[in-house]
């Protein structure tokens with residue numbers, strides 16, 4: 382065993398020595414060896430990632446371009462890109478593209494990598510032109526189209542994004558369906574801001590043809606109905622969320638209240654909130670329901686309901702709602718204290734992150750239909766008990 386241990390130590394020492402020699406000045410020699418000797422060991426590709434940028438820079442300048450070294454050049458360029466040294470990555474990609482052998486055999490991959498460099502530094506026009514070129518390639522069509530969608534999303538060119546997404550497999554690709562529906566919702570939002578409600582409705586109907594589970598589309602249709610004073614229709618639209626994605630019911634509590642107030646239907650509001658509570662209990666629905674019970678002159682029932690629920694789901698919003706209900710029954714001094722505590726709770730609630738991305742874990746205070754972190758659509762969900 383002792384003998385084996387000594388052998389192992391010698392092997393490690395030789396390895397370290399080789400690495401030191403390599404880093405200290407044999408870069409050119411190794412590059413020339415690879416140039417002469419054909420294929421480089423695959424493990425070398427991983428080893429490069431351990432070296433510093435100047436070493437790799439001088440190495441890549443020495444390294445000839447041939448069919449055996451193209452992947453190594455690409456690997457080093459990726460290393461530079463990951464380190465944020467895009468100029469060096471771009472220079473390698475452009476150098477490879479100018480070489481006939483590399484261009485003929487790896488032209489599409491090189492174009493894709495160069496486009497990624499441009500995208501990385503925000504040269505979207507250049508990246509777009511290259512990705513469009515690549516959509517003619519069967520192998521690179523899907524990847525380059527997805528990169529184009531990223532560019533159009535960044536630039537909020539929803540109509541262009543929609544057209545491009547339609548070239549993908551809309552029937553079978555669920556991700557594409559979700560994206561298309563969200564693009565239509567974005568276009569509808571623009572129309573709504575301009576008060577072009579029929580345009581907005583057209584976009585939203587289209588959204589639902591791509592993704593019938595798009596709760597955002599139903600919420601926006603309801604908003605259009607409210608803006609055009611079609612209140613019963615708005616409630617019918619909001620009911621669709623029960624089938625689409627009930628987790629978003631808590632997001633429409635305010636809208637439901639607004640509609641029922643317009644219709645002057647307190648009882649109806651209570652029934653809708655009770656149904657929401659049965660389907661998808663959440664802090665927002667709990668607070669709205671206790672408020673509706675109170676407005677229907679069932680204050681005791683409202684307090685009892687809150688006390689029971691706060692036992693199971695203690696939330697700051699719930700405590701605040703309870704204090705609001707108890708306030709009118711308190712003597713002047715306790716009432717003053719209630720107001721102070723209520724103010725503290727409101728300040729704490731301001732800091733609460735009540736939305737969470739199911740894909741990357743991003744959390745925030747507002748609902749984003751596209752996650753600001755991972756850029757996926759429809760993955761940020763309201764947390765029920767915040």
Ligand SMILES: [Zn+2]
Nearest residue numbers: 738741752755
């Ligand atoms: Zn995310």
